[in-house]
Amino acid sequence: DAGVIQSPRHEVTEMGQEVTLRCKPISGHNSLFWYRQTMMRGLELLIYFNNNVPIDDSGMPEDRFSAKMPNASFSTLKIQPSEPRDSAVYFCASRTTRRGEQFFGPGTRLTVL
């Protein structure tokens, strides 16, 4: 079975550019989570969806960040405009049950110059 798929795996961009990260959750999973990993703060939850509906976006750092889930098999995290402090690894995870374990994708390493 395919796990959570993220693309691209690496992204290097210049400050001010728009960045779009993509995620395909595991088929049948109805919850999707976006995380950011940094050395200082570890894994931070940015936003999560249940059944394609955003439930909690309190972790989204600024209005420059937005996330969508147009259907059960696809989600995007967009940063516009990007800044150097957005450089981090961004993970997507999905889950089938309300309290079950989350399955993580391989992550996207974002570098903003």
Added chain:
Amino acid sequence: DQQVKQNSPSLSVQEGRISILNCDYTNSMFDYFLWYKKYPAEGPTFLISISSIKDKNEDGRFTVFLNKSAKHLSLHIVPSQPGDSAVYFCAASGGEKLTFGTGTRLTIIP
């Protein structure tokens, strides 16, 4: 405000010995706890979990202990193997969300 803390950024253990990773939390509403393991360039993978109604859960070489009064949990790996070298994240949940610690890098010395 870190609600889940892993105060040891790194830990080195001899192969075959016991590895003990620690985690503290502050939110008394947390009732479900998990450990994840992460290799470089990969996403975290689930290792073991424990509900607050228990104080111990065991799975092979891995055991998680929960001390609710101290708001402390620990992961024991016995015996430690070279493949256990990774970053370990503690996570806690009081509902649908997981709150993660900053991780502990475990290095197993052959």
